[in-house]
Amino acid sequence: MGKRKTQHLEGVSNGALDFSDLTMTRKASFAGDSPQEIPTLSVNHLTNMSTAFSPINKEMRSTPLDANAHEDSHDNKTSAPSPDDVSSTKRRIIIDLLIQCFGFLLLFTAYQSLQNLQSSINRARNLGLTSLAVLYGSLIPAGPFLAPVAMRYFGLKWTITGSMVTYMIFTIANYWSEFYTVIPASVLLGVGAACLWAANGAYLTRLATRYALVTGQNKAATISLFFGIFFGIFQTSQIWGNLISSLVLQQGAADQGAPSAANVxxxxxxxxxxxxxGNLVIPPYSLRVTLISIYLVCGILAVLIMALFSDREAGKGIFSCLKTSKPRKNLSSGDDGQARGSEDDQDETSSDCKHLCERFLAAWKFMFREKRMMLLIPLIMYGTMEQALNVAIFTQAFVGCTLGIHWIGWVMICFGVCDAISALLVGRLRKWIPRQVLFGTAAVLNLALMIEMLTVKPHPSLTVLFFVHAGLWGVADGIWQTQINSLYGVLFPGQQEVAFPMDGFWGAVSYTISFAYGGYLCADVKIAILLALLVVSMATYGVVELMEKRRLEKNGETPEDATEIKENTTPE
Structure with a gap:
C-alpha cells in the first residue's frame, strides 16, 4: 500500500460523530480540565477523510484540531491579513454559522415535533415506537462507517444537504403510515442522521477554527462558543415545531370535548x-395531512438554504460538482508535482476501507484500554434514554392520555424553551460552578421527577403539573447533553476521534433499546429501569471523577495547569 498522504486542514469537531439526539442533539461544550496523555493514532483518519478537501481562504492556512498536525506548520507561514480582510472573513464565517443554524432549525422544527407525536399518532400496532427503534438501530453501523465515507466523497456541504433529504422522505412516509412505508423510511433516516450529525460537527468546527485563526482567540473556547450558538438556536425548534402541531391539532379538539377524568x-x-x-384520540386524516404538509415545506426550505447559501468551499469532495480538475498538492511533503498528488489520491482512495476499519477497531481498543471510558458507558446510555422516556412515554402515557393529543405540543414547547435556556446558561455557568455540581443538579432533578411520575396519578385538573414537569426535565436535559460531551474534551484531550464514536455507538444502542422495549413494557417498568440506570451512572461517574482527581494530584497539576499544558504543547 502506498504512502498515505497526511493532510491536516480543518479538523472534525470533538462532537463530529455525535448522534445522541434525534432529538440527536448532543450539545458540544468544552470544560477547562484536561487529563493525562493517552497514546494517539498516528493520523486522525476521520479528519483526513472528512476535511482534506476543504481549503481555507487564500490569505491564511488552517489550524488543525489535532495537535500532531503542527509538525509542518513552520514551513507554511504567510503574511498577516489586512484589517479589511479580517473583517470580511469574520463576517462571512458568522453568516455561514447562521445559515447552518437556521437550516437545522427549519429541518428539526419539522422532525422533532413529528418524532414527539410518533408514539401517539402511530400508536396502532406499535408502529411509532417500532419505527424509532429501527431508526436508531440503523445509526449503529452507519455512524462509524458510512458517515466518514460520505464526508470524504461528497464534502461537508453536500453530505449535510443530502442527509436532510432523508428527513423529508421520512416526513412523506407519514402520509401513509404503514409498516412498508414508515419502516424503510426510518432505515434511510437513520443512515442520513448519522451522516448529518458527523458532517455538522465537522462543519461547525471548521468555521470555529477559521474564526479563531483570524481573530487570534482561544480555539477550544471558540469551538465551544460556536456550538453553544448553534444549539441555542437549534433547540428552539422544539418551540416552533410543537407550536405548529398544537395549532393544527387544536382544530380537532372542539369535536372531542373537554378531557374526561373518567378516562384516565x-x-x-x-x-x-x-x-x-384515555383521552388520546387520533386526529382526523385531514388534520394529519395538513400537519405533515407544513413539516414537509419546512424540510424543503432547509435543503434549499443549505444547497444555495452554505459555504461553497465546504462542498468540495471527490465526487462533488464543485471539485476542480487540478490535483491537490502533497501538503505533507511540500511537493507541487501533479503526478505525485494524483498517486497519493489513488493511494488514499484505495485504502479508505482499511483505514475506516482501523479507526473503528482503534475506538474499541481505546474503550477497553481506557477504564474511564468504560465507566462512562452507563452515563452515556442514561443521557440518551432519558430523552427517549420524555419523547415516547411522557408525551403519550401522561400528556396525550390525560389531556388529549393536542396538548402534547404545548407541553413540549415548555420543554424546548427550558432546554434551550439551560444549554446556553450551563456553558457560561461552568466557569464558576464545578461540573460535579452540575451533574448532581441534573441527577436530583430527574430523580425527583421520576418519583413524581411513579407516585402522582395524572388528572386533567393537574394540567399545570405537566408543564412544570416538562420545564424541569428540559433544564436537566440541557445539563446532561452539554456536560456529557464536555467530558471528552476534559478526560481525553487529543483522543476525541476515538472517544466520540463510542459515544455515538452507545447512544444509538440506548435509543434502540428504549424504543424496542417501549411497545412491550408498562410505563412504570420503563421509569423504574431508567431510575436504576441513573443510580448506576452516577456511581460510575463518581469513580471517574475520583480517578481524575488522583491523577492530577499524582502529577502535581491543577485543572488549569493541565489545560495550559495541552493548549501550548504539541506531542512528538
Whole structure:
C-alpha cells in the first residue's frame, strides 16, 4: 500500500460523530480540565477523510484540531491579513454559522415535533415506537462507517444537504403510515442522521477554527462558543415545531370535548401497551395531512438554504460538482508535482476501507484500554434514554392520555424553551460552578421527577403539573447533553476521534433499546429501569471523577495547569 498522504486542514469537531439526539442533539461544550496523555493514532483518519478537501481562504492556512498536525506548520507561514480582510472573513464565517443554524432549525422544527407525536399518532400496532427503534438501530453501523465515507466523497456541504433529504422522505412516509412505508423510511433516516450529525460537527468546527485563526482567540473556547450558538438556536425548534402541531391539532379538539377524568385510569405509570388510551384520540386524516404538509415545506426550505447559501468551499469532495480538475498538492511533503498528488489520491482512495476499519477497531481498543471510558458507558446510555422516556412515554402515557393529543405540543414547547435556556446558561455557568455540581443538579432533578411520575396519578385538573414537569426535565436535559460531551474534551484531550464514536455507538444502542422495549413494557417498568440506570451512572461517574482527581494530584497539576499544558504543547 502506498504512502498515505497526511493532510491536516480543518479538523472534525470533538462532537463530529455525535448522534445522541434525534432529538440527536448532543450539545458540544468544552470544560477547562484536561487529563493525562493517552497514546494517539498516528493520523486522525476521520479528519483526513472528512476535511482534506476543504481549503481555507487564500490569505491564511488552517489550524488543525489535532495537535500532531503542527509538525509542518513552520514551513507554511504567510503574511498577516489586512484589517479589511479580517473583517470580511469574520463576517462571512458568522453568516455561514447562521445559515447552518437556521437550516437545522427549519429541518428539526419539522422532525422533532413529528418524532414527539410518533408514539401517539402511530400508536396502532406499535408502529411509532417500532419505527424509532429501527431508526436508531440503523445509526449503529452507519455512524462509524458510512458517515466518514460520505464526508470524504461528497464534502461537508453536500453530505449535510443530502442527509436532510432523508428527513423529508421520512416526513412523506407519514402520509401513509404503514409498516412498508414508515419502516424503510426510518432505515434511510437513520443512515442520513448519522451522516448529518458527523458532517455538522465537522462543519461547525471548521468555521470555529477559521474564526479563531483570524481573530487570534482561544480555539477550544471558540469551538465551544460556536456550538453553544448553534444549539441555542437549534433547540428552539422544539418551540416552533410543537407550536405548529398544537395549532393544527387544536382544530380537532372542539369535536372531542373537554378531557374526561373518567378516562384516565389507564394513564400515567399505569399505562400499558394494548391498554386503554384515555383521552388520546387520533386526529382526523385531514388534520394529519395538513400537519405533515407544513413539516414537509419546512424540510424543503432547509435543503434549499443549505444547497444555495452554505459555504461553497465546504462542498468540495471527490465526487462533488464543485471539485476542480487540478490535483491537490502533497501538503505533507511540500511537493507541487501533479503526478505525485494524483498517486497519493489513488493511494488514499484505495485504502479508505482499511483505514475506516482501523479507526473503528482503534475506538474499541481505546474503550477497553481506557477504564474511564468504560465507566462512562452507563452515563452515556442514561443521557440518551432519558430523552427517549420524555419523547415516547411522557408525551403519550401522561400528556396525550390525560389531556388529549393536542396538548402534547404545548407541553413540549415548555420543554424546548427550558432546554434551550439551560444549554446556553450551563456553558457560561461552568466557569464558576464545578461540573460535579452540575451533574448532581441534573441527577436530583430527574430523580425527583421520576418519583413524581411513579407516585402522582395524572388528572386533567393537574394540567399545570405537566408543564412544570416538562420545564424541569428540559433544564436537566440541557445539563446532561452539554456536560456529557464536555467530558471528552476534559478526560481525553487529543483522543476525541476515538472517544466520540463510542459515544455515538452507545447512544444509538440506548435509543434502540428504549424504543424496542417501549411497545412491550408498562410505563412504570420503563421509569423504574431508567431510575436504576441513573443510580448506576452516577456511581460510575463518581469513580471517574475520583480517578481524575488522583491523577492530577499524582502529577502535581491543577485543572488549569493541565489545560495550559495541552493548549501550548504539541506531542512528538
Amino acid at each position: 385510569s389507564s394513564c400515567g405509570a399505569a399505562n400499558c401497551p394494548g391498554g386503554g388510551a
